Amino acid sequence: MKTIKAFSVHFPASARRSLYWGVLGLICSGLIAFFIANIYSIPLALIVFLVLGILLLTALTMHLNVLYQEPLVALASKLAPQSAGRALDIADQFAQIEQNLSLIAENLNARSREVSELAERLQSIFDATEEAIIAIRAPNELLAANMAAYRLFELPKSAVVPTAESFFFKAPPIIGIIETCLKEGHAFLDQFSMLKDNHELILTAKGRRFRVGDTDGVVIVINDITSLKKMELLKKNFVANVSHELRTPVQIIKGYAELLDGAEIDEECHSWARVIGHQAARMERIVADLLMLAKLEQDPASWIVKERFPLRSVLAEAVRTLRLQYVDSGAIELDCPQNLKVYANPGLIEQAAFNLMANAVQHSGSHEKILVSVSQEDHDVVLRVRDFGAGIAPKDLAHIFERFYRADRVRSSVSGSGISHSPPSGSSGLGLAIVKHIALAHGGTVRAESWAGEGSLFEFRFPNVTENAGAVDPSRELPSVPPASSEQAPTPNRDMSTEAP
Structure with a gap:
């Protein structure tokens, strides 16, 4: 049995009011006609009733026309501003509205297609990116993740x-990044490990906060640097092994060159022997610097022995060694408190001071002085070396602590006075890199400032901790790095134009 649905017509309030007024007008017209029929005649009453009905119908029609035409005119003017102000009847207005709505629908469809195509392109780029990218809505809702993220965390890209928390189950440190980003706006995790297929992965992650509607969200970018770390370790091991293997043949070459130079041969052969000895000594220093750098880069805390010693005596020995190697150097003014004692490795501190002063001598004229000062700032000891040479170009300043980095050759070979101060055997280009790693091994920092034509200032800072707070137990039977001796003067390991940050 079919059920009949109730059908009702809803009249707007304005139409109902017009209908009420029309019925009231007809009643009034009928009463007027009734009185006229009693006083005059029935035909006259009918004529009056008909005229009043026509007038009432005309008034209601005009009222309804105005009532419904005004919103249509307003709608038509909004959809087609160029038609505003023109007199159109309702049919024309409906036609204009229909035409404009069709154009709007076509534009919306075109925009929808463009948005869909753009979304597909962005998704393709998103999935093709090698970095894992994950978007999170606070507090822990996963908004989106690319294919690299699903592969990294070995999760299926399912509908659920x-x-x-479940996405980053294997990498809990990332949850901390999300919390930090929501509080501070951004975060960076330099390095963390994660197990995948029984292999350790080394990852870095960074995040940034963004708005998602009325709430905050976080986008996380994760990089897998495992292969880079392995290559870096292989490179360091290769350099260390090659340097170690080169040391013996270089020493043999140097020894035979010295024997030839002392033999009874003509002067030309003597000059050749001196050139061979000169270059062998340079190679020997490069090998020594490479071995020192490799040792500093690989767990220095396991072999560095620290002790408390007066810093001024160590710096004075570095100045004495420097003057033996650079006989034409200018005055070196040492300002260090007599009673200042530091807790560090004396050999490494002397090596760092020598490298900084040697660099200053190389890039200053013979008449220019070198200022070496030491101060105690809170719990840190700060060693500053100031030269008055040509300065360092801004483009080179950010790289001077990198190994083998060389700035402009003019600064590397000629001082402000035009006199070359390159050491007798040349520099290895590793001195500033060694200084940086010595600072890091002591929990400190090194930085440089420079002014064109006025010289440079290097600041070597390390904490002056006590024996109990030291990272290395001084009672352990580990050999410390011996201070530079006069027999083997440490070469200007750091050439500002040749050093790398």
């Missing part, structure tokens, strides 16, 4: 959207 996991939470952030």
Whole structure:
């Protein structure tokens, strides 16, 4: 049995009011006609009733026309501003509205297609990116993740959207990044490990906060640097092994060159022997610097022995060694408190001071002085070396602590006075890199400032901790790095134009 649905017509309030007024007008017209028929005649009453009905119908029609035409005119003017102010009847207005709505629908469809195509392109780029990218809505809703992220965390790209905790189950440190980003706006995790297929992965992650509607969200970018770390370790091991293997043949070459130079041969052969000895000594220093750098880069805390010693005596020995190697150097003014004692490795501190002063001598004229000062700032000891040479170009300043980096050759070979101060055997280009790693090994920092034509200032800072707070137990039977001796003067390991940050 079919059920009949109730059908009702809803009249707007304005139409109902017009209908009420029309019925009231007809009643009034009928009463007027009734009185006229009693006083005059029935035909006259009918004529009056008909005229009043026509007038009432005309008034109601005009009222309804105005009532419904005004919103249509307003709608038509909004959809087609060029038609505003023109007199159109309702049919024309409906036609104009229909035409404009069709154009709007076509534009919306075109925009929808463009948005869909753009979304597809962005998704393709998103999935093709090698970095894992994950978007999270606070507090832990997963908004989106690319294919690299699903592969990294070995999760299926299923319809069930996991939470952030379940997605990062293998990498809990990332949850901390999300919390930091929501509080501070950005975060960076330099390095962390994660197990995948029984292999350790080394990852870095960074995040940034963004708005998602009325709430905050976080986008996380994760890089897998495992292969880079392995290559870096292989490179360091290769350099260390090659340097170690080169040391013996270089020493043999140097020894035979010295024997030839002392033999009874003609002067030309003597000059050849001196050139061979000169270059062998340079190679020997490069090998020594490479071995020192490799040792500093690989767990220095396991072999560095620290002790408390007066810093001024160590710096004075570095100045004495420097003057033996650079006989034409200018005055070196040492300002260090007599009673200042530091807790560090004396050999490494002397090496760092020598490298900084040697660099200053190389880039200053013979008449220019070198200022070496030491101060105690809170719990840190700060060693500053100031030269008055040509200065360092801004483009080179950010790289001077990199190994083998060389700035402009003019600064590397000629001082402000035009006199070359390159050491007798040349520099290895590793001195500033060694200084940086000595600072890091002591929990400190090194930085440089420079002014064109006025010289440079290098600041070597390290904490002056006590024996109990030291990272290395001084009672352990580990050999410390011996201070530079006069027999083997440490070469100007750091050439500002040749050093790398």
